[in-house]
Amino acid sequence: MKTINEINQKIKDGDTVVVTASEMTEIVAEYGPREAAREVDVVTTGTFGAMCSSGAFLNFGHSDPPIKMSRTYLNGVEAYSGLAAVDAYIGAAQPNRDPEIGLDYGGAHVIEDLIKGEEIELLAEAYGTDCYPLKHIRTSITLDKLNQAVMVNPRNCYQNYAVATNSTDEILYTYMGTLLPDFGNVTYSSAGELSPLINDPYFQTIGFGTKVFLCGTEGYIVGEGTQHSTDVERRHGVPTTSAGTLMVKGDMKKMDPEFLKAATMPKYGPTLYVGVGVPIPVLNEDIAASTGISDEDIICKVVDYGVPRRERPVIKETNYKELKSGKIEIDGVEVPTSPLSSLKRARRIAEELKKWIEEGEFILTSPVYRLPSRGYTVRPLEIRKPSIMVRELESKPVIVTHPDENIKDVARKLVENNINHIPVVDEKGILQGIVTSWDIADAIAKGKTRLQDVMTRKVIIAREDEPVEVVARRIDKYDISGLPIVDSNNRVKGIITAEDISRLVGKRDKGGESI
């Protein structure tokens, strides 16, 4: 039907027809893909989302005397320097080395500040060689002073992504934002019908060398991104979960801070909001149909982030029309949604790229090769020593008590068994609460006699089918010394203490047998 060269000629002649992916959805719905393919030359897409796998290569230039930097810190954020003397790679997700600052100012913030023209402190350490004698540098840099500042993002623009929610009774802080307990909210990150790789799901036009909008300037796709996958479940041709990804590159010196933003996901870490827009040449009817996809036809899965495992349970399916309405239904209850990626800026990016093409400033490129559209799956990392499950722990017969038991008797149980925690259970053995020796001491000091008035009812628990590491994290998070192990019916099966875990870790470190 059409070729990229023909479209480029039209761009140069100033009579090309460019529409955004949202506009294309309406056009295809009204006139059908055949007519749309005849009329429209280019569809512009856009996304402005948190993309942790981003970063930049910086070349600082040589000092006199020269230095071979082996460690570099930019405003306190370490950049990887295992490259030649004065090259470094600053990763967006790197936290600050100052624990006081920690997650609040990381690699992403350095990148944003550089682009804004701010002065950045550079600290470099070296071991010293005959050709590079200097061992220490403290100076400041700006973007202008650098020889090169090249953004190279190994994984951007996920083609669709999981939608997050939380079944547990605790607040979770994740890369998908803050997740409220008991399915209290839902977060999603894809821009839906505007998202670049959703509009060309089999990469008919996108590949190595495709020129794109990247943070306000021209950038290039330099291949498929890491974790690129293709062999996944699809609906209307579009993956229902994370699949294809892009590796992109662009010159930071030409970027516009309006289309890039450093952020910190609370208690998770720094990340970079990256603005990407991919132009899709409408070469044929097939591509017109793909770019015509609507939010309603893009299916995605709501996943329970309350399960901190590689395979998280799917709660239900939804689509971007529902998600963008601000609420979805889970178990008959309306749950509010949050986009996480900026849909407003995604739309602006698609509009901006449209303008560039219309004004003849942006010519399309033919990719050297197309991104692979089959044969790719994401391999897991198998841990040589598999995680030990809570169930496998050696557990002594558990000592329990009942809500109506006398405080004195409970105190005796603690002392006789030399323990600090007693789960409180009902007659069926189902967990009701927990008391610690401290609670008992406190009760005696305050003259309380009934266990019911003393016990903690909201108990942090360990489930039998959880890896020990997950429980260790929970002990850390809540700063507690022990927690009861329960089965799927909340029946108490044992108790696990911080000591048990450290003993276990100690054994494993020594290479001994696991318990």
Added chain:
Amino acid sequence: MKAWLRFLPSIIGKAIISEAIKKHNIEFNILRAHITPRGGKMLVDISGPEERESIKFIEEQGIEVNPIIRVVKKDKDKCIDCGACISLCPVKAINMEKDWSVEIDDQVCIGCGFCAKSCPTKSIILFE
């Protein structure tokens, strides 16, 4: 009207608010409270036909009433309209507008601060 009420330790034992509610036709909603033996402060929302009279009464009883003009504000330069805050608001004070901008309704906001803590770009300012 939203206001910070400040108490001196000398009146901490008095049931001034309940008296104000009995005396005057008002709705009284406590949004935040921090009370210690050394005094305290409360963020409240007072409304109803006798709002003015009730405030006068509360002041006469020795509580300092500092009306607040704003509870919360979005820093327009920093906010990227990602909407992470929207689903976290317990009173639906944060909404996505038609053009996908995020707006916070100061009138509805109760100042719980959960959005501010969870904002990836720290763009939400709470007024104390």
